[in-house]
Amino acid sequence: MNFVEELRWRGMLHDIMPGTEELLNKGMTAGYIGFDPTADSLHVGHLTQIMTLTHFQRAGHKPFALVGGATGMIGDPSFKSHERNLLDENTLQKNVAGIKAQLENFLDFTGANSAVMVNNYDWFKNFGFLEFIRDVGKHITVNYMMSKDSVKKRLEDGSGLSFTEFSYQLLQGYDFYHLWKNENCALQMGGSDQWGNIVTGTEFIRRKDGGEAFALTTQLIKKADGTKFGKTESGAVWLDPKRTTPYQFYQFWLNTTDVDAKSYIRIFTFLDKAAIEALETEQDAAPHQRAIQKALAKDITIRVHGEAAYQKAVKSSEFLFGNVGIEFLNELNDTEVLGLFEGVPNFMISRNDLENRINAVDLLAGYTAVFPSKGEAKKMIQGGGVAINKTKVGTAEDFFNTDHLINNKYLVAQKGKKNYFLIIAE
């Protein structure tokens, strides 16, 4: 199946410039997607673009992944309601390195259509301001730049934008030109919020060299209830296991609602149509089994964190959410317990302190940071949302001592139903 068809049936395609499909059908085409180095790790929101690029390569085309070492210094104003803070150079370099390393895991760097990583800092670092406004700025009118939705919105809602952010689209436009000229890269892809920036590029290529380049954008992922995709209570879901553990990552996908799962399985996995429809049939017949969520979480977790990490995440999940009693821990040795709780936040407390018994509030908000304040711990306990060793904590004055330790070493704290914490007494 060709690339565009693939995106289409998966519901990923948002907009495509006329002629793009014809170009792709003619043969191997080079195309790119840019990634902003706003952090040293990508998060699940970036996965759509990673999938797009991977589909592109699988369809026999040559993918370029661009890391915005230069554009990251400026900040894309698209659909951000406020002027952005500039990152300092050290942070930026660290971010570029982190993102590059992650992207390398997803693309194939061998063969005729091997992937290529580029950093736009390489062609911008020696590009002088005068040179830039003569060679690039001259070809694009301010009228044109102001008519972009991203800019218009900022002007209309009164928040304004600096000249720096305003000029962002020229930088991105030049990126496209550079890759088109030097790498024969005729297509830029991105999220639908990038359409304006991408088209500035094709326009620039046309005006400067009379060349032809193309654009394709993908749907922005939203949850069925309209809220932002990729956020949890504790913030963004990252690909870096140090920021979001494989267990948390797996849980994030497993918790997807039924409605969203049906669209995510198409977007975030490579499962084909038949496999997906089979899963849907299964889901409809036995919704409580959550076949789609499980398949979704499995597929993505393995691709991002590997098979071993996935297995561990499943084991932890089965123990924490299954019907297994807490006593089960007594049958495990230390290594096994720690393995089971790998990815679950843990806290150390002193055994001596525990011997003198500690009340629930102090335990959860003083000795450990399960709750940020004692007041909150108290409220949660009163609301019936706290459990230790899978038993609800009745009052804030419930006491705990070494007798409560599982395996003579552990306490398992639960905040709500889904948030587990391991407390280790030493």
Place this chain on the structure above:
RNA sequence: GGGGGGAUACCAGAGCGGUCAAAUGGGACGGACUGUAAAUCCGUUGCUUCGGCUACGAAGGUUCGAAUCCUUCUCCCCCCA
């Protein structure tokens, strides 16, 4: 340069001398129900040694008492030039 308006909790937004830790809505979190789903209903949403303490852009002042009045400063918006 001239004139006007504004800054309140995560966000929006009321309050305009005491009864204000601050209405209301949204969001978030928790509970019940369920399938670690959706919908619905309920609760919580500054910290605390529960005596208080810190808070309404910042700093001073008036007052027994200020988010509310006065002065200065910072930032934002609108109109005119």
